[in-house]
Amino acid sequence: MKRIVFFILLSFSLLVSGAQVRLPRLVRDSMVLQREAKVNIWGWAAKGEKIQVRFNGKTYKTTAGADGKWVIVLLPQKAGGPYTMDIIASNKITLNDILIGDVWICSGQSNMVHQMELHSIRYADDIAQANYPEIRHFWIPTLTDMQGPKDDLPAGYWKSANPQDVRQFSAVAYFFARMIYEKYHIPIGLINASVGGTPVEAWTSEEGLKEFPSLLSTIQKNKDTAFINSMSRRAFANTANRPPMQDKGLTGSKTWFDTSYIPKGWHPINIPGYWEDQGIKDLDGIVWYRKEIDIPASMTGIPAKVFLGRIVDADVLYVNGKQVGNTTYQYPQRRYQLPAGLLKAGKNLFVIRVINNFGKGGFVPDKPYCLIAGNDTIDLKGYWQYKVGDVFIPQRGFGGGGISAQNQPSALYNAMIAPLINYTIKGILWYQGEANTGRAEEYAKLQPAMIADWRHQWKEGHIPFLYVQLPGFMEMNYLPSESQWAALRESQLKSLAVPNTGMAVAIDLGEWNDIHPDKKKEVGVRLALAAEKIAYSEKGIVYSGPVYQSAAIEGNKITISFSNTGSGLTTSDGEELSQFAIAGADKKFMWAKAKIEGDKVVVWSDAVTNPMYVRYAWADNPDGANLFNKEGLPASPFRTDK
Numbered sequence: 001m002k003r004i005v006f007f008i009l010l011s012f013s014l015l016v017s018g019a020q021v022r023l024p025r026l027v028r029d030s031m032v033l034q035r036e037a038k039v040n041i042w043g044w045a046a047k048g049e050k051i052q053v054r055f056n057g058k059t060y061k062t063t064a065g066a067d068g069k070w071v072i073v074l075l076p077q078k079a080g081g082p083y084t085m086d087i088i089a090s091n092k093i094t095l096n097d098i099l100i101g102d103v104w105i106c107s108g109q110s111n112m113v114h115q116m117e118l119h120s121i122r123y124a125d126d127i128a129q130a131n132y133p134e135i136r137h138f139w140i141p142t143l144t145d146m147q148g149p150k151d152d153l154p155a156g157y158w159k160s161a162n163p164q165d166v167r168q169f170s171a172v173a174y175f176f177a178r179m180i181y182e183k184y185h186i187p188i189g190l191i192n193a194s195v196g197g198t199p200v201e202a203w204t205s206e207e208g209l210k211e212f213p214s215l216l217s218t219i220q221k222n223k224d225t226a227f228i229n230s231m232s233r234r235a236f237a238n239t240a241n242r243p244p245m246q247d248k249g250l251t252g253s254k255t256w257f258d259t260s261y262i263p264k265g266w267h268p269i270n271i272p273g274y275w276e277d278q279g280i281k282d283l284d285g286i287v288w289y290r291k292e293i294d295i296p297a298s299m300t301g302i303p304a305k306v307f308l309g310r311i312v313d314a315d316v317l318y319v320n321g322k323q324v325g326n327t328t329y330q331y332p333q334r335r336y337q338l339p340a341g342l343l344k345a346g347k348n349l350f351v352i353r354v355i356n357n358f359g360k361g362g363f364v365p366d367k368p369y370c371l372i373a374g375n376d377t378i379d380l381k382g383y384w385q386y387k388v389g390d391v392f393i394p395q396r397g398f399g400g401g402g403i404s405a406q407n408q409p410s411a412l413y414n415a416m417i418a419p420l421i422n423y424t425i426k427g428i429l430w431y432q433g434e435a436n437t438g439r440a441e442e443y444a445k446l447q448p449a450m451i452a453d454w455r456h457q458w459k460e461g462h463i464p465f466l467y468v469q470l471p472g473f474m475e476m477n478y479l480p481s482e483s484q485w486a487a488l489r490e491s492q493l494k495s496l497a498v499p500n501t502g503m504a505v506a507i508d509l510g511e512w513n514d515i516h517p518d519k520k521k522e523v524g525v526r527l528a529l530a531a532e533k534i535a536y537s538e539k540g541i542v543y544s545g546p547v548y549q550s551a552a553i554e555g556n557k558i559t560i561s562f563s564n565t566g567s568g569l570t571t572s573d574g575e576e577l578s579q580f581a582i583a584g585a586d587k588k589f590m591w592a593k594a595k596i597e598g599d600k601v602v603v604w605s606d607a608v609t610n611p612m613y614v615r616y617a618w619a620d621n622p623d624g625a626n627l628f629n630k631e632g633l634p635a636s637p638f639r640t641d642k
Helices: 002-017 124-128 172-184 213-222 225-238 411-420 440-458 482-495 523-535
Strands: 032-034 038-046 050-055 059-065 068-073 080-088 094-107 132-139 158-161 188-193 266-272 285-295 304-308 314-319 324-325 335-338 344-354 371-372 376-379 380-392 427-431 465-468 501-504 547-554 557-563 568-570 579-582 593-597 600-604 613-616 627-629
Touching: 032 188, 032 314, 032 482, 038 050, 038 080, 050 068, 059 068, 094 172, 094 411, 132 172, 158 172, 172 188, 172 523, 188 411, 213 225, 304 314, 304 324, 304 465, 324 335, 411 440, 427 523, 427 593, 465 523, 465 613, 482 501, 482 547, 501 523, 557 613, 568 593
Parallel strands: 032 094, 094 188, 094 427, 132 188, 427 465, 465 501
Antiparallel strands: 038 068, 050 059, 050 080, 080 094, 132 158, 266 380, 285 344, 285 380, 304 335, 304 371, 314 324, 314 344, 371 376, 547 557, 557 600, 568 627, 579 613, 593 600
């Protein structure tokens, strides 16, 4: 009996003293480690447990601290691989297929999120030809924490660039990595921590926001679980008190998408277009669209695709009584697959249920609306029939008193960035700003604060920080005017004063009707040019278009000087310069004439005899902004009146 007790106690003692060593989610099979730098390998084990790491012919040793944490620092190594790593303690973990190359953090909001598959029409060949096993991508799902920094991620895997997995890569990050890889032939690791619709302060640590008292106050308030719970209860109560949705299209004796339903009281409406622009006043609610489409026999018996542009806000597509597509928010392009056999020769019923919560509802213009099967295409634009299924009263809107955690200061940093800071990196790619338009003056301070914060957290000195200036978006205004988007771009431009930063100008890559423009390759390429200059110290690289430097008033003209003129200034279309405006002391801007003289631009107007200020491309979406350098890179928008 004593021997049995002894062995039980011995087994328990061994179990306590030899807890399983554990690694963070990032440190796993197929990871990319930073070349030519000291690299951290870290994890958790029992207090005082001895840890060994064997890698590339060397053995490293350490002991877990009182809190069970341990870190081993690998010596700098050249690019290469694949390698195997053994982590040995009371248990042994073997990691395979490890590469050594350059690691980039990719962060921001939805334009950094946007995966290759969301742009699969434009980049079909790039996806099909993706065969870069040494370009790897680690995707981090949306995570928030308002209490404080986390030390690990709950999920995530390293994936290589092949035709299947590359579809989930950030498009901007992939094209960046591909250009860098093809030039330097070193492995590239992309760690993608980005979330759509999020402000810069959500990505900054509490420590990094110390100069912003109102944000610090919000952080402290959010740490109060009683406060958060009260807000959640209020939101739940508001939701519970809302009248239930009464969509007549779903609650009648027959649903409106049923092929046997006989339509009565439907009215003509055009697709694309918003219903508020077509005789339906201020309607937030549910509107059904239907149309019978004649399908030739050649398009039947094979898979088909339906392109429905973009729809504000959400939609469900039914074809011949079957649901074939559903999108819950306005931004993705609608590209739905129809299975073989669903379409029939002759008339086919297409029904679309559209839900709009506020603002204009309907189908965004200037997007593709068509049915494709085999080599045939049918245009879906034109007149359909519509009927209103439900009308939302104001209290059924988005309000309700809840807190969106992903928009709270430090919440994304805590959950998605803090777990990464032990991982040695080459640099940072940042594409964000849309969520901060309207607060441009504050952004001019917030972005430099975030850059300083991340560099402080990583403790790698002035890590290269490369970012994208916002592209053109929204309606074009053909008169000089004020613009929140232009003001935000100006704030982004100011961050170039921070050492070791680079900005990719994207003013020419936007779409008036899509906050997620399709041209992602050009953005990635421009970031890669910035990396060649700033991170890889390439001489002779012109990575940027002209950037405003100074203005000199000479009589009735103003001469503008630029940096980054490259081989010289030019226009992108061979036409006269456009989008220059000029004003006197009253700051009443009017369109001006402008011409290139050497590496300068001279601006004037016969109507302004005593000019003082110039603006260029100062609009949400400037039409025809055509000042470039001869390397084909656009000038950043600017103004001299502030």
